[in-house]
Amino acid sequence: MDAKFAPAKRVAGQKQDVWSIVNEAAAASPVQPIVNMGQGFFGYNPPQFIIDAAKSALDRVECNQYSPTKGRPRLKKAIADAYSPFFGRTLNPETEVTITTGANEGMLSAFMGFIEPGDEVIIFEPFFDQYLSNIEMPGGTIRYVPMHPPKDGAERTSSAANWTIDFDELERAFNEKTKMIVLNSPHNPVGKVLNKEELTRIGDLCLKHQVLILSDEVYDRLYYVPFTRMATLSPELAKITITVGSAGKNFYATGWRVGYLIGPPELIKYVAAAHTRICYSSVSPLQEAAAIGFEQADKVGFWDQQITEMKGKVDRFCEVFDELGLPYSIPEGGYFVLANLSKVKLPQGYEFPDHVKDRPRDFQMSWFLIMELGVAAIPPTEFYTDERAHLAEDWMRFAVCKNDDVLEDAKKRLRGLKKYMA
Template structure:
């Protein structure tokens, strides 16, 4: 007789996650679904990056293990690309580590610094992987809210109107606080933290000797002034690890190439954890990303990318003006939060139990897929239960899709008129 195998508590008893719910609903839908849920791109990287990848896989050296810290060419390219923002030359030898996507990079930071009992402050709504990564390292997550605009149910509001209460942040700090996680531009809000907000966060961390993990994976997609917290002062930089992502920069989320930037006294420990987690990251795609960074400015890619994404955002958001539904105007990134409090789900509408027990936005998500054939993400997945009420009327849509897909989604969303 076989024994019951008991899983580790970190993965046991987890309820069905949002990605499974959305994908299962889409797969079971009687009509084709326009997927504006997960933030993967609906088009290829630019030709100069794709061509670099094709050439790299033909090279013997690119098809073997990369150095655990990352291919030197990519570390040099990251240094060249980011040093102008930092106002000094970043040393590719000991201030940059290439990781298997930004997510593994962040896990490496948590594994490199967090021990059981350490506290990590996270702002909600949050990228869901932060939580599991922190808990797997033995840390305790402490939540501080980004508060939605007071008029978010009735008016279009800027992402900057989602606010951080500095006093609440200060109150969350204890003698056990080891790290704060910052995300700017923010997923899912699209908020770009102002220089003044970052200064307040940075000074609090300097005062209490708290590490700042700054998730800046959308750092090439900003529509208002964007400040990197590590550049505010030498003292703040000494505490900051900056996270970057080739997947977000070059439309290649499946490549899983990211990087960490920080002073040697921080990077060495994140790098040590990275070595133990995956040893090294995919070599030929590192080479392609290096070439991409080397050529991006000459190709005018960064400005073109920003302009095209903003145009997609504006194109898609036309539907909300047409329907009279308020939304959050993003400062950066490629997500838009839309408030659907005016949408009335028919009384008695049947939901499967795992949806019925979740907040209203999960039911809206299911309803949109089944009735209109449009998939989006319910943002309460990125909240603790005590604060999910703040987001239960919102839905997150990803606009990083081809224009004809956005137009198809808009056409289907016009079906909301009969439920308002």
């Protein structure tokens, strides 16, 4: 290719991504139909009151035109009203809330709003893979800090709380170039909910080094242990924290791409400015539907109901690992389960395609599960640097946000692992 047409380095020379590998394997598998426990999209519709809100919005002229770039006033107010009790004060919907095209674009807007070339951003491994490109596009440099799996994770099931942060390692990651740290709680893929003590220690380091906090809380309505929000710990931390939320995650509508950020006016105005330059405004009728969702969710008991239902799905699905004697991390939040498959032995001489055979063991295991059992799951080393991929190569991520019959089918198929276990 002519040098003038060469792609930018940020997209050139990347390994084949995990999503295309899994989808390619699923299409080629002799076991059909595939039971998709991989990508974290829901296997069922949003509740009826949300669907009805979206349909009615389409009949309104103003809901089919551009929304204000910072978001529809009704949605901003609904979010401010819904979150004010958690923040312990009345949020101003005009200055402390902005709407984005999904949480991912919201995070990109936050990085674009504050990161300059040479600035450093700290993230924890494993990480949501979109963080990387979002940080690098404005010229940021990433500093990685691992969350360590439980030392006995291959032998026994335990809480996701046992994935731990070494705070000495974390403190060493800070320096004069550090501009921001990214937190994710409840965590994808681990399912860990950062407790108040952990958040306080992280917050103290950020105050000491004058570092902004981007708190990715997109699973903030799905927690099974006490959940603390970073921005609520102190007025000082509130001033440096941008909280990220997702209506798509909250209302089982990931394809709607309605996200939001909450923070102090002096931070939110720059995030909103970046969002304006990235995509101008977000989808109008779905913003209106999300607003109605927030207005009605408490009245219909939706938040409590979804916690009960999702925890039930976690428990129901994990029965198969208990049967097989395969350890797993019990999630404290979210809808992902990490299972340790070190006891499953891949057959000697099993043929993997070139783009899989040289990847860590979990990529091979993912391919094997799809081809032999017809179950798709995600290899978590995709969410690690090469240097630390060994920490996760025996684990596999399963998404349980599926219909119960799908979970039962997955369990039935996964019982086929028994013949491959030592």
